[in-house]
Amino acid sequence: MTENNYSLPRKKVLIVDTNIENNAVLESCFSSKNEFAVTGVFQSPQLAMSNPLENFPDLALIGIDIPNGINYCKMLRKQSPSIMIIALVSSLDANVENSLRQSGAIECLTRGASHDQIERAIQTANSVRDSALCSIIGIGGIKEGIGTTLQTAVIGDFIGRKLAGKVLLMDLDFHNADLSFTLGIPNHKTIQDLLANDNFLDFGVLQGFIVKNDRGFSIIPAAQDRGPQYVSDIAIVSLITVLGNFFEVILIDLPAYPFSGLSGITDICDRIIINTGETANHLKSVVWAATSEFKTIPENFMQKLLFTSWCENPAIKGEIARHLPLCHFLPKPAEIKFSDPAFTINDSAAFSQLRAALSNLFDSVPSLSLVNIDAEAIPTSTWFAKLGNYLRGK
Numbered sequence: 569m570t571e572n573n574y575s576l577p578r579k580k581v582l583i584v585d586t587n588i589e590n591n592a593v594l595e596s597c598f599s600s601k602n603e604f605a606v607t608g609v610f611q612s613p614q615l616a617m618s619n620p621l622e623n624f625p626d627l628a629l630i631g632i633d634i635p636n637g638i639n640y641c642k643m644l645r646k647q648s649p650s651i652m653i654i655a656l657v658s659s660l661d662a663n664v665e666n667s668l669r670q671s672g673a674i675e676c677l678t679r680g681a682s683h684d685q686i687e688r689a690i691q692t693a694n695s696v697r698d699s700a701l702c703s704i705i706g707i708g709g710i711k712e713g714i715g716t717t718l719q720t721a722v723i724g725d726f727i728g729r730k731l732a733g734k735v736l737l738m739d740l741d742f743h744n745a746d747l748s749f750t751l752g753i754p755n756h757k758t759i760q761d762l763l764a765n766d767n768f769l770d771f772g773v774l775q776g777f778i779v780k781n782d783r784g785f786s787i788i789p790a791a792q793d794r795g796p797q798y799v800s801d802i803a804i805v806s807l808i809t810v811l812g813n814f815f816e817v818i819l820i821d822l823p824a825y826p827f828s829g830l831s832g833i834t835d836i837c838d839r840i841i842i843n844t845g846e847t848a849n850h851l852k853s854v855v856w857a858a859t860s861e862f863k864t865i866p867e868n869f870m871q872k873l874l875f876t877s878w879c880e881n882p883a884i885k886g887e888i889a890r891h892l893p894l895c896h897f898l899p900k901p902a903e904i905k906f907s908d909p910a911f912t913i914n915d916s917a918a919f920s921q922l923r924a925a926l927s928n929l930f931d932s933v934p935s936l937s938l939v940n941i942d943a944e945a946i947p948t949s950t951w952f953a954k955l956g957n958y959l960r961g962k
Contacts, residue, residue: 654676707723714845842876
């Protein structure tokens with residue numbers, strides 16, 4: 569690779585893929601440009617890891633359909649949240665969107681792409697380079713009636729203060745669909761109405777269903793008991809995939825475990841918080857899950873699970889901790905009044921212990937550790953302009 573005279577720092581490029589011919593094309597394309605310097609080309613993540621680079625790359629092109637490709641992308645993201653990742657794939661099939669979501673890649677290229685296609689991918693990646701990696705967090709209960717909707721509202725309020733304009737709440741608990749009611753927000757337009765529209769990703773349609781809130785978060789409400797009639801799991805994943813480009817945190821209010829009919833959504837969640845409840849009856853479900861159900865689920869799914877509880881009874885609390893040693897016990901909030909637009913848990917001393925517990929909880933969520941809580945809020949006009957340009961393909 570020839571050094572060229574170039575006054576600005578050159579962006580360091582890493583290529584990791586099994587296709588030797590395509591790797592050579594990519595290396596040639598980037599090496600011919602003054603602004604890039606290819607610092608490593610490897611045929612597998614294992615080889616890349618066994619040959620540590622002197623400088624961490626700014627841009628990585630990774631085969632996400634090769635062994636350990638997605639996990640390697642996640643590793644790179646954890647080490648450097650600002651890295652640009654372009655996914656390399658053999659074909660654009662139905663599984664690509666989910667793989668992109670899991671890998672954190674912000675653009676993809678098919679192997680054998682032309683130089684023009686490669687340049688367009690780089691331009692697209694650069695256009696969203698400053699966007700944070702979205703954290704997708706599902707929140708459900710070990711059974712119905714646990715209080716997970718309240719927990720979703722509390723977490724949304726807490727994070728919304730720190731990331732004003734960058735947090736979205738979605739209600740996918742169609743049986744209850746009471747998240748908007750809990751927050752005192754009208755649900756005149758719901759996610760079911762949105763997804764029933766053939767053009768549900770069109771900007772002119774989508775913006776009418778996102779309800780902004782003075783607490784710093786937005787919400788897409790749901791209608792009770794209507795979901796199973798015509799809501800598509802695949803359509804919801806597509807919607808979340810698009811919205812993940814414009815929000816830094818998406819909190820999803822899920823139905824009770826095992827989240828029936830929403831496997832596609834739980835697959836793309838970075839973490840799933842399960843509220844274990846607080847009563848003796850709830851404890852029975854905890855014991856059943858810990859001693860049988862959780863022993864049968866895949867390890868990669870189990871690793872996503874994080875447990876919380878409002879329990880204050882010492883005996884029950886001890887039993888929950890015995891079966892789920894890493895459970896986070898949150899102080900049960902009293903006098904929650906989200907129906908009052910001025911209410912927030914962020915200002916009152918009465919919620920100081922709850923805020924401290926939530927901070928500790930988020931220390932256990934690696935994806936949320938990527939969120940820059942000191943970043944300035946995105947002006948609403950800028951957010952919608954950005955979303956509109958994306959959906960229009962600009």
